[in-house]
Amino acid sequence: MNIEVSGLRVNYGDVRAIDDMTFSLDGGKIYGLLGRNGSGKTTLMSVLAGFRRESGGTVRVGGHPVFENAAITREICLIRDAGETIDIDKVEDALYFAEWLRPHWDAAYAGELLDRFGLRRNMKVKEMSKGQRSALGVVVGLAGRSQLTMFDESYLGMDAPSRYAFYDALLADFMEHPRTIILSTHLIEEYSSLFEEVVIIDRGRLVLHEESQTLLSRGTSVTGPAGQVEAFTAGLTVLGAKRLGPTASAMVYGDLDEAQRRKAREAGLELGPIAMQDLFVHLTEGSGDAAPAVPAADASANPFGDAR
Amino acid sequence: MRFPSRLLAAQIYFAGILWAAFYAVTTLITICIAIFGTLDRSVWEGATQVPRWFALFVGVALVREFLPLYIAHGQTRRQFGAQAAVTVALYAPVLSALLVVGYLLETLLYSVAGWTQELARPHLFASPTQVPLVFTEYLVEFLVWIVAGTFMGAAFYRWQGGGLLSIPFGIGLVVLGEAAIGADLRLPFISMPLGVVSTPTVLTALATGLGCFLLGLAMTWPIIRDVPLRNRLT
Incomplete structure (x- = not known):
């Protein structure tokens, strides 16, 4: 029906x-x-x-x-x-x-x-x-x-x-x-x-x-060297980010076109899907919820702590 | 309209079990009074004060338990209202018949034991063996008490605490019905004779009982016709 x-x-x-x-x-x-x-x-x-x-x-x-x-x-x-x-x-x-x-x-x-x-x-x-x-x-x-x-x-x-x-x-x-x-x-x-x-x-x-x-295609995880991740995600909507030593991972909301994907690959970044739950949290949070692209290295005692 | 066979059957089944237990307890009390005291009146007559409260409870449960069940199973409030009305109309005679059977069994017990089965309160009937009159009196009583319970149950379901305002109207229905059979009104903290109809007749009683039943339904329908199902019962 x-x-x-x-x-x-x-x-x-x-x-x-x-x-x-x-x-x-x-x-x-x-x-x-x-x-x-x-x-x-x-x-x-x-x-x-x-x-x-x-x-x-x-x-x-x-x-x-x-x-x-x-x-x-x-x-x-x-x-x-x-x-x-x-x-x-x-x-x-x-x-x-x-x-x-x-x-x-x-x-x-x-x-x-x-x-x-x-x-x-x-x-x-x-x-x-x-x-x-x-x-x-x-x-x-x-x-x-x-x-x-x-x-x-x-x-x-x-x-x-x-x-x-x-x-x-x-x-x-x-x-x-x-x-x-x-x-x-x-x-x-x-x-x-x-x-x-x-x-x-x-x-x-x-x-x-x-x-x-x-919906799932609207979210992408970007993983790689922290500096590259920060540079790539600048200007994008970042839902959350994690950092372990020199490596960082950020969740990005929004469609990535082919040019952006190629740019990511050339920068040595790995792109992957993110969980529906993370997208849901982003979509139902109040405004001003975007996280910093890459958290500072000492932001959390937990090396992969969620910076959101 | 579909006949409410399962709703009615469930109610009758439950009432039958309760009646059997109730009759056993009442008989035990009767025997105890005969052994340890003086038994000179019908104990079943006094015991019949209790089933009216059960009837009230059934009326409340119809709305509180079965209205949500019906709606949640895709029935409309109108379908529920019609089936509940038919159920009450057929259930009240069954309860009345059970009380009649109780009186007849008590008559048998008293006659075998040689006890005196006198009635202590005014009734439509002068003897418990006047089956049609006994049946009529309790039929009217049960119709009125069930429908009063339905009305008050609906008000509490819809308005919760605001349902308190329905109690005077519910009591009004009960008083009207009890007056038609010339019975005493015995509510908690209240016991008074109701001589509104000086010489109640079967016709008066039945007409008033039917009138109260229809009035109670008419008072209940506006409350449930668009009542939202509550998210949680407290």
Whole structure:
């Protein structure tokens, strides 16, 4: 299902959580929704799922308005930390209602996922650990097979093996049953390989929406002799820099054209990719965040200390 | 509209388990009174003060637990409202029937043991064996208490502390319903006779019960029709 958001505003009393947001997402892809705490991610997804009404602007999913539109909301699933779909006595009770209310519920797959996450049907939800509750939310979200499925920080409390089990299950099920999936997360590096496109929001406004690869191509690490690195990065936007003796490494934001790349190679500099998380931090930081191109040699007791 | 089979079944299942436990405890108390004291009245009659509070709790839980569940599973508030209304309308008779069964089992126990099963409070019925009247009285009571719980639960869910303002209106609904069956109003710290309807009739009671039910739904709907789901329940 495609999503069209135009001039979206959401107010909580005097506070504007979403401010004039406009974007559109094609159906059948996995999107990463990134933003700092309080940036409006949960609010945005809540509006997309019909959990709350927009204060202004329009939200259309599959070409139709969402709020109180049963034909659309039945195809949408948002799993939040609040646990609306699971906070009901036992695991089997949560599945009992999911099976009844979800039009595309796959009970066999739900059972398979329960086994994968080590959950038992007779477990009391309120006595489960945070990670187990998150895992149950994942089970409900995936087995619902909704055309638009959204997970809002659904990894909270899950240990690393469980998180990896989630990523594997998500990807495998997406390949078998393509649909639109939106993942909101702070674990950007763990999730980034899943994202086909990334939406970054900050303080209720859209910062960026583009393909993951395009975003990643905007950042480059430059490594080599400190003097050469400093000379090469002069005038560029430097996200961060590290220094070890005579060698320095700087992260640069912005496209490097072929001439610049050739110049770097001629100077003996090595160019490489940088992490999506570093780009995210740069894009959501306040102004004046650029780091010095190369930190002083004694700037940190840690020889590879982050100078940012 | 889809019939709320699973919502209703879940409520009835829970009520059935609680009723069995409640009946066992009440019977135990009855036997203890008979052995260690003087048993000259229906203990079940006194015990039926408790289920109305359970009914209130069910009304609150409908909004607090099941409204978010429904919305999160892609249902609309309108769909939930309709299914909740049908659930309450069918659930109240079930609770009432369970109390009727309790009275009949108590009658059987008292007659076997040779005890006197007198009623201590004014009712629509004069004897616990007047099944239709017993059923009607508790039906009205449960309808009103559940819908009062639904209304107050909705107000607290939407406005949290501001929900306190709904309590007088909720109590008003309950008083109206209790008055229709000529019962005493027994709330915490308050116990007073309600002789508003001097000689309550089945028709009056049913009409008032239905009226209170519809009024309670009408008061609840404006609160939930566009209520946002809260991010976290505290």
